[in-house]
Structures are given as structure tokens and as C-alpha cells.
Amino acid sequence: MKYLLRCLYLQNLLESGNFPIEIVNIASAKEKGPGRPPFWEMIFWWTRKPLASARAVILASLLSSDFDVERFIRIIFPSYMGRGRFSKTPHFLNPNLKLLNREYIEKIKRTRLLDPFAGFGSIPLEAVRLGVGEVVASELLPTAVVFLRAVLEYPKTAVEKKIERQLLNDVVRWGRWVLEELKKDPDVKELYDPDVAVYIGTWEIKCPYCGRYTPLIGNWWLARVKEKRGFKSLAWMTPVKTEKGVEIKIEKITDRSVLQTAKTIRRGRRTIGIEIGDKKIIVGDPALNGEPNIDAQTNKAVCLYCHANIKGTKEKWHVKEVLREWNERLERYLNGEISLEELRQSPARPRLLVKVRIVNKDLEFEPAKLEDDEKLWKALEKLKTLWGDPDIPTELFAPYQMGSAGAFRITLWGFDKFYKLYNSRQLLIFVKLVKLIREAGKKIEEEKQKQGWNREEAFKYAEAVTTYLAIALSKYHDYSSVVSVWNPSLIPGHTITFRGIAMVWNWTDISPFASFTGSWTRNVKTMETSLKYIINSIFGSSNSVKILLDDATSLGKISGERFDLIVTDPPYRDDVAYAELSDFYYVWLKRTLSDVKSNVLVPRFYPEAFFECLDDRCSSRVEIRTQWEKYAPLEISVSSGRADFFRKIIGVEAGSDEDFREKLGKAFKRMAELTKDDGMIVTYYAHTDPSAWEALVEAGWRKAGLRVSVAYVIATESEQRVTARGKMALDASVVVVWRKGSGGVGFVQEVENKAFEEALRRVDEALKIGSSLDINLFLKSLAGVLSVYTSYSELVPDISVKEIVERSFSLALKALVEAVYKRGGVEKPLDPYSSAYVALKLVTRASEEKAKARGRESKIEFRRGRVDRTFASFLGVFSNINVDILIANKILAKKGDELELLEPEPDSLTEQSIRRALENLLHEKNLDPSKPENFKTAVDALHYLELKAI
Known part of the structure; x- marks a missing residue:
């Protein structure tokens, strides 16, 4: 009864079965190539969630479960034309909030939203666009905080003070001033052919x-x-x-x-x-x-x-x-130990x-x-x-490799300090640009004070303009270094597009005066374009935005505040080593945004980001040399190199699997503490594999006392596939909705029975309203199972989280297949091979649907679905067949570290193409169509009958 009452508490559209996940995914998938949000071009960042999905998730969390879906779509995507088509890339138009009644508008204005892992700001930006009353974005790393202020704080302040046009013009004007001053420098004139x-x-x-x-x-x-x-x-x-x-x-x-x-x-x-x-x-x-x-x-x-x-x-x-x-000789030469000729x-x-x-x-x-x-x-x-x-x-690079989290392979070649990443001309130009940007910041501050601005306003405005110029410099040295490779497609590569910084050949040295991808000239123009987009996005919003430099495991700068909604993308186990990698930006941002006195860096802008207080009053500060030294031990991820280094050198546990679980649990516990009793936590998670879910469930349920409500797979677009994400839905994240309220004791067998029935109910309801047979249907089933398991704070007998996840995956698959059988009129369970095949078909359809979502209906690319061996092993729990038997019977085939479902792969929907694909499949399975009596399973017979039917 207690559990059923909790189920009735589903009050919003996101938790209902009506959330239009298919349309949201189509909209999200369009944020690629020319459809990318312009402000993403400001600077490279490793992962960014699509604005379309963030917008949909936030608003659906604030609307009632019976809210009209068609109206919801028209609000979040004004360019939607129906049948998966958009007149304009969805994120370019602001949500049409005029279609909401006054009650909802007031509710949104009263809402307080937190993103404790804000990254580059996609989630908080969409909260601002929706008019959420208070938006708080927090990040551990100073580099991310600088970028967040550029995306969220400075444009909003400019709009509120009605100086947005002035800000745009000054970024361009002072960017040109820097360039013109550089041209005048006698040291620079002779270094480049004009x-x-x-x-x-x-x-x-x-x-x-x-x-x-x-x-x-x-x-x-x-x-x-x-x-x-x-x-x-x-x-x-x-x-x-x-x-x-x-x-x-x-x-x-x-x-x-x-x-x-x-x-x-x-x-x-x-x-x-x-x-x-x-x-x-x-x-x-x-x-x-x-x-x-x-x-x-x-x-x-x-x-x-x-x-x-x-x-x-x-x-x-x-x-x-x-x-x-x-590299050794270069350092010795600069120190005066050897001659230039040597x-x-x-x-x-x-x-x-x-x-x-x-x-x-x-x-x-x-x-x-x-x-x-x-x-x-x-x-x-x-x-x-x-x-x-x-x-x-x-400054020194992090003196260790990061394992699966990334690598500084460049250090193995002697490039152990940041200045060594550039040839002498590049380094000289960047140092001169730092000095010119710093000078520009001072001139801007003086200019505004002469115009009658008070000192504080002039200082903050100078900080804003200088920040955009500093980001332009960061983008420049990302494209121009001895580790940025020339690409024959005529676009230079980034220095840090890999999960690390690797040794490259054919590097690029870009003139600051050229109008070319990555040059100073082009980057200033990019800042202008990015700013225009953000200003248009937030124009008219009256909410407040707060950016925090804080640790998500404690969030000590938030006290006495509670939030209606927390939406965030927490780290996953083998996440990018952000602290170490973004030091590439940090060491230059620190210089550009600080001052120099007596040949020493001293605070100017962002003192809390680049300098550490030596006492409670911050009367004196000391420079933070690198992020890896201060923040890497605090980061939530697994990195074998990081773990070994900090354990051996300073005796700190950082980067181990145990450390990851402990910190993720603390972060979830703190989020739960900051959430109102009737509030909600929504997490993106870039994995669909069971081991990742184990860490997630342990953190959310065991450590924070939360329960799973619903889950979806939402298409996400990252700068690159920075890790081997869940293969059931490539380039996707699982969005999990959490609620407070786990409690009481549950007996495992009873809980399991309830969990299966709940999963069956959710899948059946989804099928009734026309949901697609795909990975999202499996996630609905899995969320149903986990919602029951996590509704109890204690299970008898006690079982591990790993076992709970394993049982949940198996029960979810079983419920999914049985619901499909029921809808298809199958009264008796099919044989184990057929059940396994149906389950695999359902959870590996993402690649086929992806081709449709990209608008290539005329030539659909049917690619075989893949799963990893761990996921496939759960099939055995309800089908009594292990993976090796499925491989032996030609239902699955090994493809590297993955397993591929053997099925036809037509390159079009023509009869000839389908026939050829089926013939190739039977040949691959060593089956003779003239001897059907030799078929091993009903799956073989299915493919044979499909061929005969053509």
C-alpha cells in the first residue's frame, strides 16, 4: 500500500507515460554539424547536453501529468511541423511560453533549480530560457566556472542593464585593438609572411x-x-x-x-x-x-x-x-645553460x-x-x-597517465611543461596576447569610469569583456600548437580533441592576423556570434542566475537553501579527466585574467578561481599553480594513474573505484538534502551498461535514500565519443528521475514479484499509447523494476546493489518480452531462443531509428544492433540460455569486445535489397534454404520464411 501511494504521486508530465520522448530525441539529434548551438563554438569542451532535451526535461518536470502533449511540443519546439519535421533547428527559437496559462507561469517563476555539475551550461541556460525563477550552476573547476560566467552571467547582466549591444561591440572593438597593437610590435612584424x-x-x-x-x-x-x-x-x-x-x-x-x-x-x-x-x-x-x-x-x-x-x-x-x-636542451637554453647553436x-x-x-x-x-x-x-x-x-x-603537466580516463602521452616525449606545447613563435605570440588582453581590460575599466560608471560596475564590465578575449585566446592556442594536427579536410584539429594530449606530426602554426579557423581574428568573430545567440536566448527573462565554484560532494556555498528541481549530468566512472585536461586552458586563463606586480601573478579578475586564501578573511592569497594539483583529488571519476600518484606521493585516495563510489554517493546525498520533500532530481547518465547502473543505484538509493521514478534514453551530442558509451543506444544518455521516499522493509521475493508486475504494467501502458519498440521501452521496464526495489530502504535477506541491478535487468527484459507477446496475441511463452532474439531486437534498434531521425527515410541504413557481453548475459536469467549458446546457434556473433545480433542488413527497402540481405544472412549462418529441416532454431525458420515470402 505504501508503495502504491507513492506511485500515485507522479504529478508531472516527465513521470507520466505521455512524455514525447521520440520527438525530443529527433529534436536533440538535430544539434549536430550546422545545427550545433552557436555558443558551443566559443571553445572546445568535452561533453555538452543538447539544449532541446534539457528544455523538454525541465519544463515537463513542472507541468502536470495530464498536460496536453501537443501543446507541450508547441511550447518547447515552436518550429515543430509534425511528423518529426522542424522548420528550423529546434534550439534556435525560444520556448513559446505564451501558450502556458498564468498559473504555470507563476509556478515556473517560483521554481528554484540547481545543476551541481553544470559543465558548459546547457541545462542552466535552458532553465533561464524557460523563465525558471532562480537558477544555480555549480562547478568544481575554475576553468568551467569562467566558461559558465561567459555563457550565463555576463550576457544576462548586460540584458538586464540594457547594455547588451554595447557588450557585443566592445568585445569586437577591443579584440581588434589587441590585434592592431600586436601588428605594431616590432618583435612580431618579422615573424610572419603577410x-x-x-x-x-x-x-x-x-x-x-x-x-x-x-x-x-x-x-x-x-x-x-x-x-x-x-x-x-x-x-x-x-x-x-x-x-x-x-x-x-x-x-x-x-x-x-x-x-x-x-x-x-x-x-x-x-x-x-x-x-x-x-x-x-x-x-x-x-x-x-x-x-x-x-x-x-x-x-x-x-x-x-x-x-x-x-x-x-x-x-x-x-x-x-x-x-x-x-625538450631538455630547450629548457637549458632558456635558462642560459647552453647556446643557441648547441x-x-x-x-x-x-x-x-x-x-x-x-x-x-x-x-x-x-x-x-x-x-x-x-x-x-x-x-x-x-x-x-x-x-x-x-x-x-x-607549470608541470600532471605527471601520470589517466588509464581509460585519458592520457598525457605527450609527456612521454619530454613535453612535461605547458610552454613546450608550442613552437617559439607560437609561445611568443601568446605571451604578447596575454599582456595586450590584460592591458585592454584596464583600459576598458578606465574608459567606463570616465563615462560615469562607478568603480564596481566598471570593474565587472571590464571583467566580462576581458573574459571573452581570454576565451578567444584559449581557442587560438587550442588550434595552434605543436600538438594540433593539420587535417586534409582543410580544418586544423584541436590540441585536446582526444581524451588527452597526444603526440602528433604535421602540426599547425596559425597566423593571428589571418581569417582562418582558430585564428585570433576568427575567434573574436566567434565570440560575437556566440554572444548574440545567448543574448537572444535570454532576452526578456527576469530570473536570477548564480554561478558557484564548489565541490558537489559538499556544496558548502549553498546553506539553508532548498530546491524544487535538480537537473544535472553527474560524472560516470571512466569520465574524462577534466581537472588535468582543462589545465591546458587554465594556465592561460589564469594569466590573462590576473595581474602582474613585481614579476609575480597577483589577483585581478576571478581571484577565487586562481588564488587560494591563506586565512579566513582572504587578506592574502597564494597562486593555484594547476587544477590537477588542487582539484584532481576532488574529482569524481576513476583514473588508475591519478589513483597511484596521489596514493603514493601524498597518501590521498583519489581516482580509485572505491573513491569514485564514495564521492558519487556523497554528491547524491547532498543533492537529496538540498531537494524539497516534494522536489525532484533528474540525472543524465551516459551509460546503459549494468556496471554503471550499479554505481548510480548505490549512490542514489543506498547513499541518498532516493527512489527511481522513471527513466528514458535521450539522444545526446558530445564533441566526440569520449568514451565507449552504452552500445544499446550510441550517443545517448539515460535520464533518470529520482524522488525522495524510500523506506520500510521489503522481502526480496515479494519485492521481485511486485517489481515484475510494475514493469509489465508500464510497458503495457506504453504500448497502448503507441510507444516504439526500442531501448526506451526497455528503460521504462527497467525503471518500473527499480522503482519498486528502491522504494524500500532495506531488503530481507540483504542483497548487494550489484545483485539488485542484475535482477532488475533480467526482470525488465522478461517483462518487456512478455508484454510484447501479450500485445501480439501470443498466449504461450516462445522457446528460449526466440525470447532471447525478441529481447535483443527490442534493445538494439537504436541504430535503425537513428538513421530515420536524421531524415534519411529514402535510404534507411539498417545496421545490426550490438550489445556488450555483460548485458547479453542477463538474457540467460529468463531464457535459460547463456551467451556462448546464443553464439553457437548463430543468434549472436562476436565483433571485437561486443556482440552483434545476426539479422538481415538491407541497404534500402527494395525487394531486391531485402532478398539479397536475407540470402547473405542465411549464408553467414551456414544454412541451406533448400534444407529447412537442418535449421537449429525458430529464429532460423523466421529468416527462411521471410525469404520465401518475397
Whole structure:
């Protein structure tokens, strides 16, 4: 009875069976490519939740369960046209709150919302757009707090003071001022050719066999840009042996008719050449047959002068050793211990390969010359005169690798300090930009005071403009470093797009004066575009926004406050090592947003982010050198390298699985404490696998006393697939709704029976209203099971959370299959193989639905669904068949670390394509259609009958 009363408490649309998850997912999936929110282009961040899903989840949490769904859709997505179509990317239009009655508007205005893991601010931004009365966004890391203020605080303040146009203009004006001042600098004038946008460089090493320097080239391609017919651009490098050494020759195809008919030649995953009619062209060194002359994964390099193989082992390799020596010598030179000539004679050194010009909006490539390399050495001499300047980032990288959470492989090559990530010209330019941005901030403050602003207002305004300029600089050095790779698609790569910072070849050095992706000029324009979007998004909202630098396990800066709604994306086990990786931004933001006195960094803007108080009154502060030193031990994630380092060096437990569970539990407990009794917690979680659910249930139920209400799979778009997410629904997050109220004692067998009945009820109700047979239906079933288990605070006999999750997955699958049977008129249970097949079909349909959601109904891509072995093992609980038997009977097949459901894969809906796919499937399963008596299972018979029916 107690449980049933709790079930009746489902008061909102999100917890009802009416939430339009399919449409929300279609809207979320559109936030990709050109549909990305413009403010995401401000700076690279690892994961960001779609605005469409955040908007839908927040508003649905505040509306009654019987709210009209069609009206709800028109409110959150004004551009929705029906049948999954939108007249405009959904997030571009603000929600149409005029369709809400006054009672709901007032309720939203009274609502207090918290996001304790706010990241880049998607969730709080949508709360602001919806008019939520008070929005609090908290983050552990200073870097994230700077970005949150740029997204949430400064635009809102500008709109409230009606100076948003002034803010936009000043960001652009002072961005141009910085550039013009840089142009005047005599140290800078001679470093760049006026018409060169990008220099492509690499490392050259002295061959241990012939003694000549050989460049290490990771990709011969300079341009390989596709069009609907053929290619728009094709260009590549060819090495040429001369008396002076190895020089570079540029090869390209300019004939439009040839470009349209050209086809690539591939070997494995590598494009090694092109085919034009009967003619084949292999790129690069003919002796290497299209392969690069450096492969760091296999510890192999080839001298382009004598073609000697320079091999090594993981522990010892000439290439890695001489690069370490370069970095050691560089530091010794800057410290005055060796001469420039000694440094120039290093067995490894930077070298420029190609200059890139923009001519009539196209790129032209030209080999770099000796005088271009000389500019790097000149810059280094100038840099030495600045050595000891606090604006040079000499901080150490985190001295450990992060395991599955990421890696600083670059440190294994001797790049152990941040300044070593840049060639001398890049570093010199960035240091000068830091000083100019700092000067601009002071001039802005002075200007506003002269205009009659009070000191506090002038200071805060200067902080805002300076922040956007600091972010523009961060974006610049993300695109221009010796670890940002040139991409033949004609777009430079980020330094930190990987789960770490890796050694690359063919790096990019972008001129600050060029209008090119990642340049200072382009980045200032990006800040303007981003700001315009945010200002338009929040225009007219009258709510309050608060940004906190705080630890989610304690949230000590929130006292005596309780929230109606907490919506957040908590960390998962193998999450990105944010503290360590975002130090790449931190060390530059700290300098740009601080001041210098007596050759030491001192607080100016964001003192709490970059300096630590030495007493309770903060009368004096000390610089926080890096985030990894202060905040990595506080982060919630598993990192084997982090765990080993902090355990051995300072005796702190940080990064272990036990530490992750403990901290996640503390965070959930604190969220529960801050939630009103009738409030709600909504968590995104980027996993569908059982082990992740185990950590989630332990934190939410065991540690925080919460119960699961409902769950959905919502399409999410991240900057990249930063980890191997749940394979049942790629690029998706599970949204779980939590309520307070677990209590009482439940007997396991009775609880299990109730859980199964609840799951069956929810699935049946969902099917009655036309829900799709997909992963979301499984999640409804799983949430039904967990809602019963987690409604009790104690189970008898006591069972582990792991066992609860295992039972829940199995019961959810069983309920799902039985509900489908019931709807299909199947009175008796099917055989175990058929049950397993049906269950797998239901939970692996995400890939098929994904193709439809992208608007390619004319050519649907039917890809086989995949699950991991752990998930597949739960099938055995209700079907009495283990995974190995399913593989032996050709229902599943091994595909690397995953399992693939064997089913037809037509490339279209034509009869011919379907027939061919079924014939291929039977052949793959070693089945002869003429001998059906040899079929092993009813699943074999199903595929045979499907073929016969065509």
C-alpha cells in the first residue's frame, strides 16, 4: 500500500507515460554539424547536453501529468511541423511560453533549480530560457566556472542593464585593438609572411645511420576535400632528396573534370593515393607506397634521405629519445645553460614543411623554405629575453597517465611543461596576447569610469569583456600548437580533441592576423556570434542566475537553501579527466585574467578561481599553480594513474573505484538534502551498461535514500565519443528521475514479484499509447523494476546493489518480452531462443531509428544492433540460455569486445535489397534454404520464411 501511494504521486508530465520522448530525441539529434548551438563554438569542451532535451526535461518536470502533449511540443519546439519535421533547428527559437496559462507561469517563476555539475551550461541556460525563477550552476573547476560566467552571467547582466549591444561591440572593438597593437610590435612584424595564413610543421630528427636530418611526416595529404561528385581539392606532399637534405614538393590536381572523376585508393584505414581512369597515383615517398614515414604506435620511422628503418621498442626508441633531448636542451637554453647553436644542433628540432595561403577563398600550398625556419629561431631568441616572465606557462603537466580516463602521452616525449606545447613563435605570440588582453581590460575599466560608471560596475564590465578575449585566446592556442594536427579536410584539429594530449606530426602554426579557423581574428568573430545567440536566448527573462565554484560532494556555498528541481549530468566512472585536461586552458586563463606586480601573478579578475586564501578573511592569497594539483583529488571519476600518484606521493585516495563510489554517493546525498520533500532530481547518465547502473543505484538509493521514478534514453551530442558509451543506444544518455521516499522493509521475493508486475504494467501502458519498440521501452521496464526495489530502504535477506541491478535487468527484459507477446496475441511463452532474439531486437534498434531521425527515410541504413557481453548475459536469467549458446546457434556473433545480433542488413527497402540481405544472412549462418529441416532454431525458420515470402 505504501508503495502504491507513492506511485500515485507522479504529478508531472516527465513521470507520466505521455512524455514525447521520440520527438525530443529527433529534436536533440538535430544539434549536430550546422545545427550545433552557436555558443558551443566559443571553445572546445568535452561533453555538452543538447539544449532541446534539457528544455523538454525541465519544463515537463513542472507541468502536470495530464498536460496536453501537443501543446507541450508547441511550447518547447515552436518550429515543430509534425511528423518529426522542424522548420528550423529546434534550439534556435525560444520556448513559446505564451501558450502556458498564468498559473504555470507563476509556478515556473517560483521554481528554484540547481545543476551541481553544470559543465558548459546547457541545462542552466535552458532553465533561464524557460523563465525558471532562480537558477544555480555549480562547478568544481575554475576553468568551467569562467566558461559558465561567459555563457550565463555576463550576457544576462548586460540584458538586464540594457547594455547588451554595447557588450557585443566592445568585445569586437577591443579584440581588434589587441590585434592592431600586436601588428605594431616590432618583435612580431618579422615573424610572419603577410599573406600566409597557416604554417604546417613537424619534427625532424638526425638519422642515426646517414647523419642527415629527416622530417617525420604523419600524413602526406594536404587537401582531400570531397564534393557530391568527386573532389573539390586534392593536394599532397612528396619528399625530394637534394644535396641540402630532404625538401618538400607540392603536388596538386586543379583540373575540375579530373577532380570530379578521381577516386581514392585505400589500404586498410589509410588513403594512400588516387585513381584517375586507368592511372594510379600513390602519394608521398614512392619507396613507402603511400605510408607515412612515422608510426609512433609501432615505434617505427623511416629516414627520407637514406630510407633506413629507425625501429625501437616501447621502452627505447631513437625518435622518442631525441625528442626528449630536444625538450631538455630547450629548457637549458632558456635558462642560459647552453647556446643557441648547441640547441640548433639537437638531434631533433622543429621544422616547417608548408605555407598555406588564402587566394580567392581557396587554399594554396607552397613549400616552406630555410628562411621560414629561421623565423622560429629568431622568435626563440626573442623569447629568451622574456624568460622568467610570469606570463610564460612553466607549470608541470600532471605527471601520470589517466588509464581509460585519458592520457598525457605527450609527456612521454619530454613535453612535461605547458610552454613546450608550442613552437617559439607560437609561445611568443601568446605571451604578447596575454599582456595586450590584460592591458585592454584596464583600459576598458578606465574608459567606463570616465563615462560615469562607478568603480564596481566598471570593474565587472571590464571583467566580462576581458573574459571573452581570454576565451578567444584559449581557442587560438587550442588550434595552434605543436600538438594540433593539420587535417586534409582543410580544418586544423584541436590540441585536446582526444581524451588527452597526444603526440602528433604535421602540426599547425596559425597566423593571428589571418581569417582562418582558430585564428585570433576568427575567434573574436566567434565570440560575437556566440554572444548574440545567448543574448537572444535570454532576452526578456527576469530570473536570477548564480554561478558557484564548489565541490558537489559538499556544496558548502549553498546553506539553508532548498530546491524544487535538480537537473544535472553527474560524472560516470571512466569520465574524462577534466581537472588535468582543462589545465591546458587554465594556465592561460589564469594569466590573462590576473595581474602582474613585481614579476609575480597577483589577483585581478576571478581571484577565487586562481588564488587560494591563506586565512579566513582572504587578506592574502597564494597562486593555484594547476587544477590537477588542487582539484584532481576532488574529482569524481576513476583514473588508475591519478589513483597511484596521489596514493603514493601524498597518501590521498583519489581516482580509485572505491573513491569514485564514495564521492558519487556523497554528491547524491547532498543533492537529496538540498531537494524539497516534494522536489525532484533528474540525472543524465551516459551509460546503459549494468556496471554503471550499479554505481548510480548505490549512490542514489543506498547513499541518498532516493527512489527511481522513471527513466528514458535521450539522444545526446558530445564533441566526440569520449568514451565507449552504452552500445544499446550510441550517443545517448539515460535520464533518470529520482524522488525522495524510500523506506520500510521489503522481502526480496515479494519485492521481485511486485517489481515484475510494475514493469509489465508500464510497458503495457506504453504500448497502448503507441510507444516504439526500442531501448526506451526497455528503460521504462527497467525503471518500473527499480522503482519498486528502491522504494524500500532495506531488503530481507540483504542483497548487494550489484545483485539488485542484475535482477532488475533480467526482470525488465522478461517483462518487456512478455508484454510484447501479450500485445501480439501470443498466449504461450516462445522457446528460449526466440525470447532471447525478441529481447535483443527490442534493445538494439537504436541504430535503425537513428538513421530515420536524421531524415534519411529514402535510404534507411539498417545496421545490426550490438550489445556488450555483460548485458547479453542477463538474457540467460529468463531464457535459460547463456551467451556462448546464443553464439553457437548463430543468434549472436562476436565483433571485437561486443556482440552483434545476426539479422538481415538491407541497404534500402527494395525487394531486391531485402532478398539479397536475407540470402547473405542465411549464408553467414551456414544454412541451406533448400534444407529447412537442418535449421537449429525458430529464429532460423523466421529468416527462411521471410525469404520465401518475397
